[in-house]
Amino acid sequence: MLRGADITLQCLRAEGVELMFGYPGGAIMPLYDALDGSGIRHVLTRHEQGAVFAAEGYARVTGNVGVAIATSGPGATNLVTGIADAKMDSVPLVCITGQVRSALIGTDAFQETDVFGVTLSLTKWSRLVRTIDEIPEVIAEGFHWARSGRPGPVIIDIPTDMLKAKKEFSGPVKFVPHARPAEAKADGGFTDTIVALLKQASKPVALVGAGAKLSGAIPDLRRLLDHLNIPTFATVHGLGAVPPQSPYYLGMVGMHGTRAANTALHETDLLLVFGARLDDRVTGDPSRFAPHAKIVHFEIDPSQLDRVRPCEMPVIGDLAETIPAFHAELRRHSLPDFAEWRSVASGPERAELDPRGLAQPTIRFLDEMFSRLPENSVVLADVGQHQMWAAQRYRSSSPRGFITSGGLGAMGFALPAAVGVQLAKPDACVLCVSGDGGFQMNIQELATVHRLALPVKMVIVDNKYLGMVRQWQQLFYERNYAETDLSDNPDFVEIAKAYKIPARRLNEEAMREFPVSAYTGDLIDGFLRSQGPELLVFDCAPEANVFPMVPAGAALSEMLLEEE
Amino acid sequence: MQVFQIRYRNTQGTLMRILNAVSRRALDMPSVHADAVEHDHEVTLVLAVNQKQIGQLYREWYSIADVTHVRSGAAQTAEWTTPRPPAGLSMGRAEARA
Numbered sequence: 001m002l003r004g005a006d007i008t009l010q011c012l013r014a015e016g017v018e019l020m021f022g023y024p025g026g027a028i029m030p031l032y033d034a035l036d037g038s039g040i041r042h043v044l045t046r047h048e049q050g051a052v053f054a055a056e057g058y059a060r061v062t063g064n065v066g067v068a069i070a071t072s073g074p075g076a077t078n079l080v081t082g083i084a085d086a087k088m089d090s091v092p093l094v095c096i097t098g099q100v101r102s103a104l105i106g107t108d109a110f111q112e113t114d115v116f117g118v119t120l121s122l123t124k125w126s127r128l129v130r131t132i133d134e135i136p137e138v139i140a141e142g143f144h145w146a147r148s149g150r151p152g153p154v155i156i157d158i159p160t161d162m163l164k165a166k167k168e169f170s171g172p173v174k175f176v177p178h179a180r181p182a183e184a185k186a187d188g189g190f191t192d193t194i195v196a197l198l199k200q201a202s203k204p205v206a207l208v209g210a211g212a213k214l215s216g217a218i219p220d221l222r223r224l225l226d227h228l229n230i231p232t233f234a235t236v237h238g239l240g241a242v243p244p245q246s247p248y249y250l251g252m253v254g255m256h257g258t259r260a261a262n263t264a265l266h267e268t269d270l271l272l273v274f275g276a277r278l279d280d281r282v283t284g285d286p287s288r289f290a291p292h293a294k295i296v297h298f299e300i301d302p303s304q305l306d307r308v309r310p311c312e313m314p315v316i317g318d319l320a321e322t323i324p325a326f327h328a329e330l331r332r333h334s335l336p337d338f339a340e341w342r343s344v345a346s347g348p349e350r351a352e353l354d355p356r357g358l359a360q361p362t363i364r365f366l367d368e369m370f371s372r373l374p375e376n377s378v379v380l381a382d383v384g385q386h387q388m389w390a391a392q393r394y395r396s397s398s399p400r401g402f403i404t405s406g407g408l409g410a411m412g413f414a415l416p417a418a419v420g421v422q423l424a425k426p427d428a429c430v431l432c433v434s435g436d437g438g439f440q441m442n443i444q445e446l447a448t449v450h451r452l453a454l455p456v457k458m459v460i461v462d463n464k465y466l467g468m469v470r471q472w473q474q475l476f477y478e479r480n481y482a483e484t485d486l487s488d489n490p491d492f493v494e495i496a497k498a499y500k501i502p503a504r505r506l507n508e509e510a511m512r513e514f515p516v517s518a519y520t521g522d523l524i525d526g527f528l529r530s531q532g533p534e535l536l537v538f539d540c541a542p543e544a545n546v547f548p549m550v551p552a553g554a555a556l557s558e559m560l561l562e563e564e
Numbered sequence: 565m566q567v568f569q570i571r572y573r574n575t576q577g578t579l580m581r582i583l584n585a586v587s588r589r590a591l592d593m594p595s596v597h598a599d600a601v602e603h604d605h606e607v608t609l610v611l612a613v614n615q616k617q618i619g620q621l622y623r624e625w626y627s628i629a630d631v632t633h634v635r636s637g638a639a640q641t642a643e644w645t646t647p648r649p650p651a652g653l654s655m656g657r658a659e660a661r662a
Contacts, residue, residue: 120577121584125629127576145629178573178630303627306619 001166004132005034008096008158011139013039014172017067019058019423021051025071026111028098030163043423043452046444048075050416052082053442056091057420060403061378063214065092065146066420072099073111076157077118081410083153084122088407089237090214092151094142099128101161116157124152132165140175148177150301151214190315190322191329194272194296197313199333201270203292203341204230207253207282210237210406211275211300213399215319221274224327228272230338231345233261235276236391236406243397248342254282255550256388259561260350262550265290266557267345273297273311275319277304279407280552288555298322361511362386362461362540366393368516368524369431369459377429378403378421382414382438385467388546390433412441415458419445422454429457429528436462436489446499449533457528458501458535460492463542471545475560487542496535503535565594565639566613568621573630574605582607582631585624589617604632610639 002010008031012020021043024032035042045051052068059066066086070079076097086093100109105128116128125145127138135158142154198204206228212221218241225232225242232242233253242249251258253265265271271293276282278297283289286308295311298319305314315322366389370379379394381387381404394402403421405413418432439460449456461467466484473481496503504527510520527536548559572578579598586593591611598607613621618636625634 116577117580120580121588150627178632301627303620303623305623306616310616 002169003030003034003163004135004158004165004167005030005163006038007132007135007167007169008139008163009034009038009040010169011136011172012067015139015143016064019043020067020069021045021054021058021420022069023048023051023071023075025075025098027072027100027160028069028075028096028163029071030160031069031096031098031158042069043419043448045416045419046447047442048078049081049412050419050442050445050448052079052093052095053085053410053413053416054420054423054445054448055093055095056082056086056413057380057403057417058424059086059091059093059420060089060417061400061421062424063092063216063400065094065143068093068095070095070097071111072097072115072160073113075111076113076115079115079155080119080122081408083119083155085405085408085410085413086153087122087124089405090151090210091153092146093153094146095153095155097155097157098163099157099159102130102159103161105159115155119155122153123155126155126157128157129159129162132162132167135162136169136171136173137175140173144175144177150211150304190313191326193313194315194326195330195333197270197294197296198228198335201336203264203268203345204228204270204272204338205264205268205345206230206232206272206274207235207265207276208232208238208241208274209235209276211298212238212241212319213275215275215300217275217319217323218399220320220323220327224323224330227327227330228335229342231260231264231342233257233265235282236404238276239391239394239402240396240399244395245397248346250346252391254556255284255552256392256546256548257550257556258352258392259548259559260346262548262556262559263350264345266555268293271295273299274323275299277407278308280308283308284550284556284558285553288557298326360544361508362538362544363389363393364511364514364516365461365506365508365538365540366390366433368511368521369528370395372521372524372528373431374429374528376425376427377401377431378425380404380414380418380421380430380432382432382434383409383411383468384435384438385463385471385544385546386433386435386461388468389461392546411435411438413438415439415442416445416448418456418458419448419452419454422456423452430455431457431459431528433459433461435467436460436464436486436492437466439492440489443495446496446501450499450501454533455531456533457530458533460535460537461540462489462492462537463540463544464489465542467544468546470543474543474545475549476551492535492537501533501535502530503537505537505539508538508540565610566618566636567639568609568611568634568636569606570609570625570631571601571604571606571633572628573632574600575630578628578630579605579607581628582625585621585628586611589620591617
């Protein structure tokens with residue numbers, strides 16, 4: 001006879017779970033009681049939101065399902081932001097929550113929350129376990145939905161009496177999905193149509209999103225793009241999918257995308273989209289997005305089509321299948337030479353105004369940092385100005401090398417996510433870039449970093465403002481800096497030291513020299529190569545702005561290149 | 565008005581997920597009827613939607629794990645002139661006091 005808690009853990013092991021993140025509490029206590037000897041390592045974070053973001057970090061960098069555990073009530077509701085984040089960014093995630101005992105459900109018992117109901121619109125699939133017999137099937141099915149198709153979050157809510165109850169256990173089960181008669185999938189005919197569209201086009205472009213990475217199609221995609229040799233750009237989640245040194249690569253597209261990418265996207269007459277949702281941060285005003293283009297959209301999830309802008313040619317299916325199929329057909333045809341268009345799209349008049357970022361010390365700082373990163377590095381960015389600067393300057397061709405909360409834009413994501421990344425990649429250099437606002441949203445995870453002696457390299461870009469909101473207030477609200485002033489920030493260096501983490505400060509004046517001084521270079525190198533965790537606070541000008549910028553509701557062609 | 569019939573396995577939350585796809589778009593639901601049909605369940609919804617929303621709803625419903633089939637057509641006016649469900653009876657002030 002095994003307890004429900006033991007059965008749960010055995011089923012998790014059967015799904016390949018070796019590591020999970022959580023925070024104990026009343027209703028989930030039986031599961032914690034069963035942890036010892038389960039073969040699963042549990043990492044205690046200092047807040048449930050830290051646990052779910054850490055699980056996301058683990059999942060985003062490995063492609064495996066991340067697992068977060070919390071108790072009922074506030075424990076469960078503290079997971080919600082992470083669940084929403086995983087939904088938006090297609091992260092495979094299973095959250096297991098304890099629930100009050102079955103007899104109390106619906107009575108507003110102590111720490112009872114209908115987390116099943118709360119998360120219905122945020123999860124891909126969820127279950128409230130009703131009997132101990134259901135546990136193996138529910139876990140198997142939950143993991144199936146978390147990792148299949150477009151990955152996403154799942155929640156499994158288990159009443160505490162189910163975790164305590166005992167039964168004979170014959171072992172984990174395998175989930176066999178029901179047949180879905182209406183499953184949409186591209187047939188082979190799509191390749192002819194796209195080839196014909198390419199032959200008619202004079203300004204074709206390619207846009208790469210996260211789907212290309214999630215499907216494992218990066219090698220196939222890179223071969224296809226080399227063959228197409230058309231101007232190509234990436235969303236924030238597509239960064240690293242295309243080697244930045246590729247001659248046809250124009251950088252990031254969207255609200256803070258490069259001038260070259262946004263201009264080419266506005267002018268194109270044929271847009272090939274590979275695994276991107278085309279959300280409003282990429283399209284700008286949807287009615288004026290790629291106004292001259294026919295759109296071919298390679299996508300695994302039909303529900304993502306036509307959300308913002310209708311596409312002429314959906315290609316539904318796993319990109320790991322549709323891209324090779326398309327490329328195989330393409331090889332049998334000769335394509336027009338798009339050299340002239342390539343040259344226009346990447347011409348000097350479309351280059352960045354300030355390619356070395358000399359006028360912007362934070363960009364200089366990030367350039368210095370990124371150029372000194374070891375080969376096997378992962379960069380995490382929190383949410384705000386520093387996130388966009390980091391995305392603009394990131395130059396690696398590692399598909400899972402740049403991790404951020406893109407769709408939800410959840411401040412406080414980066415530090416706990418870095419915990420998950422570092423545990424998944426113990427030998428990697430994990431660089432976590434945050435702003436002073438976001439860092440304080442999950443600052444308690446410094447304790448987790450210290451406890452596990454994780455060598456995470458943490459940077460706070462400290463402008464003593466909620467910088468991105470302040471930028472919008474400056475540009476669109478007549479400099480009414482309402483409640484964005486953080487000039488009374490704590491001393492982050494002293495805070496880190498209180499957590500027994502070494503910390504130091506660098507002033508932006510150090511970035512006004514070009515090249516940087518030997519002292520500054522050594523400081524950055526020493527920071528990146530130190531054995532343990534370390535914090536570097538970069539003090540920067542309070543009113544620096546991120547450019548280019550497409551104002552909300554404007555067309556990509558209306559981007560602001562500098563303050564006017 | 566458009567009538568949608570969504571066939572689904574009656575698992576936990578599936579009907580709510582179907583309805584969520586409607587409510588998150590702030591669409592009114594003048595009529596909702598769900599019932600067992602053959603081995604599955606089916607919900608019939610009457611919605612005032614435009615063409616873009618029809619496409620979005622179709623795809624969103626199909627992305628729900630236990631939805632098996634979606635079909636739709638224009639609502640026949642005659643069939644929906646009666647309020648569904650019937651308007652409730654309100655209790656008069658005097659009766660309430662009694």
